[in-house]
Amino acid sequence: MFKKIGLIATSNIEAIKTTLDELVNYFDSRDYEIILDKFCAELTDKCHFQITDANELGNYCDLVIAIGGDGTMLKASHALCDFNVPLLGVNLGHVGFLADIPTENISKNMDDILSGNYVEDVRFLLEGQVIRDSESIFEDYALNDIVIQKWNIAHLLELKTYIDGAFVHTHRSDGMIISSPTGSTAYALAGGGPIVQPSLDALLLVPICPHSLTNRPIVIDGKSSIEVVVSTRDIDNSRLAIDGEVKFELAPNDRVKIIKKDKKIKLIHPPEHDQFHILREKLNWST
Secondary structure (H helix, E strand, O other): OOOOEEEEEEEOOOHHHHHHHHHHHHHHHHOEEEEEEEEHOOOOOOOOOOOEHHHHHHHOOOEEEEEEHHHHHHHHHHHHOOOOEEEEEEEEOOOOOOEEEEOOOOHHHHEEEEEEOOOEEEEEEEEEEEEOEEEEOOOOEEOOOEEEEOOOOOEEEEEEEOOHHHHHHHHEEEEOOOEEHEEEEEHHHHHHOOOOOOOOOEEEEEEEEEOOOOOOOOEEEEOOOOEEOOOOOOOOEEEEEOOOOOEEEEEOOOOOEEEEEEEEEEEOOOOOOHHHHHHHHHHHOOO
């Protein structure tokens, strides 16, 4: 079972400080080893614990708890993507598709999870690569989505899309969202994409405000390779975002290649976890 607990946060709001102190007191009183990421260490006056960079937590922990919302879970997933360490989220955000432990009665939830009473949920990551003049110049990973988007312009981007080397279409839009099933309830959903069950081996291509009304979202096999080519007319007007963070400025003829990463993220949920209950609650579906 879990013995070494890592704690990670990305915001210093008072609710996070309060929840962090509650978790620290809970684990410390039960003699668990606690490892804080550097940001968490600045939020608490309890300084006798090991402190490390967020990207190093996976070297020392057998469970990492993210305190915040889905954005914190995304950042934590990036830190843990090369480690086989499960991730648990305490939700203080607005949505909570990924972070689903409520702040109420944290001790009861932790008692269940630490006794082995939990649901394990494995999610795959996306691997994105930018190829320029036949050379790979950028690479990163995403849990939710990789987005090619316009910026600094009022006109549309022109993008060419290929799946497994086969030409799909040239389309003009504000960009393209390439999403995992996990990301289907994030930006892709706002773009008109379908909700995909997280366990499915699938990839989503969702155009952002396409000029043609017939240019619709596509769901493809998760083993597919996607390539999107930026048109030569879009000089310095497009960029690449990874899980909501702008990471790279694209140039004409850049090829963005996206595949499923061979490593996965293991999420931990409370025993009553129910994906459809979460959808009903978060999306205000009828009951």
